[in-house]
Each structure stands twice: as C-alpha cells, then as structure tokens.
C-alpha cells in the first residue's frame with residue numbers, strides 16, 4: 001500500500017468543519033468497542049478531543065514534509081508513553097479512526113480513500129511505536145518533579161521552579177505537559193521558561209485560566225515540596241543555531257516563557273547576536289517578569305527588552321498593540337523572528353511582519369492548542 005497524501009488531504013478537508021463531532025464520535029466508538037481503554041483517559045474529554053483533532057490536522061497537513069512529520073510523530077509516540085499506550089492499542093485506534101472518517105465522509109467515501117487512510121495510519125503508528133520503543137531504553141515514560149520554588153507574581157500568575165527526579169532533556173523553546181495530584185490523568189502543556197541548566201531545574205510561567213483545572217491548581221493550590229508529573233519535552237520553536245542573524249522575540253503575556261528561554265540560550269552561547277525582546281502586556285502590573293529580564297539585560301549588552309502596553313494610556317514607554325508598533329522600530333527583514341502569546345496577537349504579528357518584508361520561513365511560532373493551531377494556520381494561509 002502506498003501513501004497518497006493528496007487523497008488523504010482532500011478527504012480531510014471535507015470533514016474538517018465537523019471536527020468536534022467527528023472527535024466525539026471517534027472516542028465514543030473507541031470506548032464502546034474497547035471499554036478497557038477508557039481508564040487511560042481523563043474523566044472529562046473536551047481537551048482530549050481538541051488534542052486529537054490538533055494532532056490529526058498537523059499530521060495531515062505535514063504529509064508532504066516527511067522529515068518534519070517523522071519528527072512530530074516521534075515526539076507524539078514518546079509522549080504517549082505517559083498515558084500507558086502500547087503497540088497493541090494502535091489497531092483499535094486505527095479501526096475507530098477509519099470508522100469515523102467513513103461516517104463523516106458520507107457518500108464521498110471510496111475504497112481508494114479508505115486504502116489511503118489505512119496506509120497513512122499504519123505508517124504513522126509504526127513511527128510512533130518505534131520512537132516509543134527506542135525512548136524506553138533511556139527515558140522514563142514521565143518524570144516526577146518536586147516544586148522547589150513558587151512565586152506568586154500577580155493574583156492569577158505564578159512562576160514555578162521544578163526539579164525532576166531524573167534528567168529531563170529539552171531544548172530552549174520547547175514545552176512539557178504537566179499533571180497535578182488534584183486532576184489525575186489531566187495533562188496540560190506549559191512552555192519551559194529557561195534554557196537547560198546544570199541543576200536540571202525547569203521554570204514555568206502559569207496564569208490561572210478561568211475554569212482552568214491544571215492552571216488553577218498550579219497557581220493557587222501548589223506549594224514548595226509538592227510534586228507534579230511531567231511528560232517529555234516537545235515542540236519545534238527552537239533556535240536555528242546555524243544562523244548568525246539577529247533576533248526579534250515577540251512575547252504576549254505568559255507567551256514570554258519560551259522566548260525568555262531562547263534569550264537565555266543566546267546569552268549562554270557566547271555569540272553576540274543582537275536580541276530585541278518586545279514584551280506585550282496589558283498594564284504595568286502584568287509585566288510580571290520585568291525585574292528578571294532587566295537583570296539578564298544588564299549582563300548581556302546585545303539584549304534590549306522593550307515593554308509595550310496595550311491598556312495603560314499613561315504608561316511612560318511604548319503604548320499600543322504589538323502588531324501596530326512593529327513599524328516604529330526599524331527593518332526586521334534580516335532577523336530571525338520568534339512569536340508567542342495570544343492567538344490573535346501571533347496572527348496579527350505574523351501578518352504585519354510579512355507586510356514589512358520578513359520572509360515567512362524566518363518567522364517561528366508554536367501554538368499549543370488545536371483551536372490556536374487551526375486559527376493561526378488559516379490566518380497565515382499555511
């Protein structure tokens with residue numbers, strides 16, 4: 001059976017608008033036919049459905065880039081070890097997926113399409129299974145990490161320092177998923193806010209979301225001495241270390257976390273790349289990490305941290321929304337750009353930078369949720 005990216009993409013485009021219903025049907029079918037698998041998932045499935053569609057979207061649209069697809073599936077396979085997923089579970093998932101696609105495609109479904117999806121799923125499953133197996137020789141399925149620092153920087157935001165029980169390898173710009181004792185089997189992604197350190201500590205910037213289970217638990221009900229579980233590091237928003245270009249880092253709110261890690265990596269590298277960090281926030285009160293950033297700035301003359309406030313008219317600095325202020329600076333054309341923050345900010349910034357002549361290939365972002373990814377992909381015409 002050969003892979004047919006075009007056939008898979010075309011049929012996926014037709015069911016994409018019904019993503020939520022399709023994901024709900026998929027899990028309903030999977031659990032009805034394999035009741036034992038239900039215990040591997042969290043009690044509430046909303047986010048899980050999101051994740052499924054996010055992953056599927058990413059896989060389908062990467063079918064023409066085998067290298068990045070293999071890297072993504074490898075990460076996904078390693079990450080699935082923390083759920084207890086084994087090679088023997090994949091056929092059940094494949095069967096539920098094909099049944100779902102068949103149902104939501106209606107009369108459009110053909111034997112050719114079914115063969116293309118079956119081959120595609122098998123190839124993806126093989127890559128995930130191989131990556132998980134290889135990983136199991138050297139890394140645990142998850143890490144237990146002790147909370148060694150918990151700073152409440154604003155009423156709804158905390159900076160946590162975590163010490164994993166075994167070394168947790170990562171690259172600056174990546175994220176980990178976190179599970180708290182309050183919400184068993186519920187994992188949420190958070191960017192790591194520092195470059196790798198010799199003591200192995202990871203820092204996270206967490207804003208408690210309204211009705212956010214894990215974020216609320218981490219900000220309000222976690223303290224020094226508590227433990228959390230961490231999944232393996234994931235994400236591709238990492239520095240192009242072969243590049244000598246100067247850097248523009250654009251952060252919105254807690255989107256600062258991975259960008260601070262990238263800035264630290266540049267500082268530690270000993271190379272003299274100029275770094276502009278635009279720090280978008282609503283008010284001065286929301287500049288929760290400015291003191292730390294000023295400290296970093298004072299040790300590295302090539303770093304400039306520039307706060308940009310959108311909701312404080314009397315601020316004695318740069319005011320406005322990030323996409324609207326970019327033009328005021330200079331040419332960004334020759335920069336590598338990294339952006340992280342609210343989806344609309346990322347989308348607006350990407351569009352504006354393209355208008356200002358920055359090639360899309362030099363603009364990096366790594367949106368974490370399915371909704372964010374789909375909206376951003378639509379926004380930048382990806």
Ligand SMILES: NC(=O)C1=CN([C@@H]2O[C@H](COP(=O)(O)OP(=O)(O)OC[C@H]3O[C@@H](n4cnc5c(N)ncnc54)[C@H](O)[C@@H]3O)[C@@H](O)[C@H]2O)C=CC1
Pocket residue numbers: 175190191207251252253254255256257258279280281282286308309310311321322323340341342343344345348366367368
């Ligand atoms: N790796 C990742 O993908 C990460 C993503 N995030 C995301 O970053 C966001 C941070 O949220 P908060 O800290 O609550 O930030 P926030 O809502 O306080 O906003 C921060 C900045 O973004 C600007 N902004 C907000 N909406 C905008 C829009 N429509 N157009 C232009 N600018 C806009 C604000 O003016 C402000 O300057 C969350 O959505 C979070 O999921 C955070 C960390 C890592």
